[in-house]
Amino acid sequence: MTTQHEPRTTETIAALATARGTAALAVLRVSGPDAVAIVDAMFSGDLTEAEGRTVHVGWVTGADGRRVDQVVCVVWRGPHSSTGEDVVEVTCHGGDVVAGAVLRALFDAGATPATPGAFTQRAFLNGKLDLAQAEAVADLIHAESRLGHRAAVSALRGRVSEAVGAVREALVQTAALVELELDFGEEDVAFADRTQLRDLLDTADRELADLIGTARLGALARDGVRVVLGGRPNAGKSTLLNALVGDDRAIVSPTPGTTRDAVEAEAEIGGLRVRFVDTAGLRETADAIEAEGTRRARAAIDRADVLLYVVDATVGLDAEERTFLADLAERQPEVAVLVVANKTDLLAAPLGPEAGPLALSAQAALADDARLDALRAALLDAVRAGGLDAAEGGLVAVNERHRAHLEAAREAIGRARTSLDAGDGGDTLALDLRDALHHLGLVTGAVTTEHVLDAVFSQFCIGK
Structure with missing residues (x-):
């Protein structure tokens, strides 16, 4: 309501x-x-x-x-x-x-x-x-993919509000009992069963953690997936980019080091907006301009949702590349990495089925190659492994404003659990519950401030 x-x-x-x-x-x-x-x-x-x-x-x-x-x-x-x-x-x-x-x-x-x-x-x-539904109106207008559209429609129908509202309603009932205890403090009366209260706080913490976990999915739905093509010079990254988007977006040359700066292009794959970023080849060089391109390539990889690491199939991964990928996996485990063996058309013998769907010839794929479709499918699988399936099923995805308030509410619940375990007085517990309720109310607009409303509605277009 x-x-x-x-x-x-x-x-x-x-x-x-x-x-x-x-x-x-x-x-x-x-x-x-x-x-x-x-x-x-x-x-x-x-x-x-x-x-x-x-x-x-x-x-x-x-x-x-x-x-x-x-x-x-x-x-x-x-x-x-x-x-x-x-x-x-x-x-x-x-x-x-x-x-x-x-x-x-x-x-x-x-x-x-x-x-x-x-x-x-x-x-x-x-x-x-409510406020979450109002934000969904803007998301619906600006949706650039089918997944973004579905996420916005879900929020407009109240799915985010229902999930947040259920947690808030349970806390409201409990906070009311705790506040009642404060009114009868001199009589040492307990209206809120401490065991049940702990169970409720545990449940609220889990549910908020699940909602916070959808923030990345919400970003993927609204902003798309950032897929960076990285690898050694002349591995065929630019040719693969052109094949994936179906357009000559990147300059292709047999001369290593042709790509000096990031080249971006967009495509929709499986209802998901994908932003491909072609980068300069990764190698040590004395050339100042190429070195800057390499630095920018590494920076782009650090911001990626998915890294397509392109390898010349005639050369394979060397020890330095294996170390680089291992370090990336340790430093940024949230970045999905797909190693693509390119230029298979130059091999003396074709790769067998054991090479998997990520072995292809980007040059041949410019015409029509089923392996390119297999690469797209593998790309979607990599994103789904990060939780996209959950978003497509329940399709509850919060935005960054929601996430900030949900995290603040969860922190307040954490403090309430600590107070409860320590046997602190009801006044401390009541303050933490009020703080959690305040932040949950800011998500749906049950609690509002001029600053929040101005920030939300300034993102709209005139006429909406």
């Missing part, structure tokens, strides 16, 4: 809700106590007594008395609207000139220009959705 908050303004706002540019239609949104009256002032029909969920066709007239466009107005009466207020959606013909003229007519009639996220913010303030 969402909470209704005190509205921050009573102004009636208006904005273009569709993208600018040439199009068949454009939609403008008006929301606020005077929404119907403002649209009625520029509309040829009579909207003053219009009921909610009704459609009206007429002409918009500008302040100079000239007709601007024939439009369709849909009236929504609060609280049964997207924002909880009176809302009118005006559909006009597309194009910047027409839509701009209708918007000017709305402003002339008394509407105030909407700020980014203003409509969704009003929906939140009026209890139409």
Whole structure:
């Protein structure tokens, strides 16, 4: 259940809700106590007594008395609207000139220009959705992959809020009993069973740990997977990049050291947005420019979600490369590493099945090679090994703001468990529980501050 908050303004706002540019239609949104009256002032029909969920066709007239466009107005009466207020959606013909003229007519009639996220913010303030759902609206708009879309829809449906709300509700009941004990402190009455309380805190800690663990999955869904192609010079990294994205993004040359700086390209694989990064070859060199390229390549590998380490199949991995990969696995175990044997077409004898799906010829794959599909599948498997399957199943994925508050709540629960084990007084326990509840409330908006709301809604586009 969402909470209704005190509205921050009573102004009636208006904005273009569709993208600018040439199009068949454009939609403008008006929301606020005077929404119907403002649209009625520029509309040829009579909207003053219009009921909610009704459609009206007429002409918009500008302040100079000239007709601007024939439009369709849909009236929504609060609280049964997207924002909880009176809302009118005006559909006009597309194009910047027409839509701009209708918007000017709305402003002339008394509407105030909407700020980014203003409509969704009003929906939140009026209890139409909670803060996590409001953030999901922005994620849905900016989704660039099918997984990102599914994660945003899941959050919009309330999956994140339900998971956080369940933990918070259990803590609320317990905190209430602890607070009650404080009221009867002189009578030495215990309302909260300590064994049950410890079990509840343990359960809350596990559930919060699981939610925090989805932050990386949420980042993958929203931002995509960063796959870095690394290896020795002339191993065929650039050719493989071009094959994976189906485009000549990187310059290919038989001369070692051609790639000096990172080259990025994107593709969608299995519904997941993948950002491939081709890097300079890793080797010691006296050339200052190539050395800088090598330094940048190592930095890119350190930021990777997955490393495709490309090896010339005619040469194989040398001892230095094996040491490098071993050190990487120890230093950054979260980076999945796939070793790709490239240039198999140059081998005297083809590699047998034991070579696995990561042996291929990127040059041949530019035409059509089933091994390239096998590499894509192996790439997805590597990401799934990091927990992507869980995201695709339950699809509960928190963002970085959620993660920060969930970690703070978990720390407070940890302190509460320590106090409980030490037999400390109920006042210390109550303070820790209040702190945990505060941070959980900040996730869904049950607790809000001006700073939090401004930070969240400033990420939206105007008109949403």
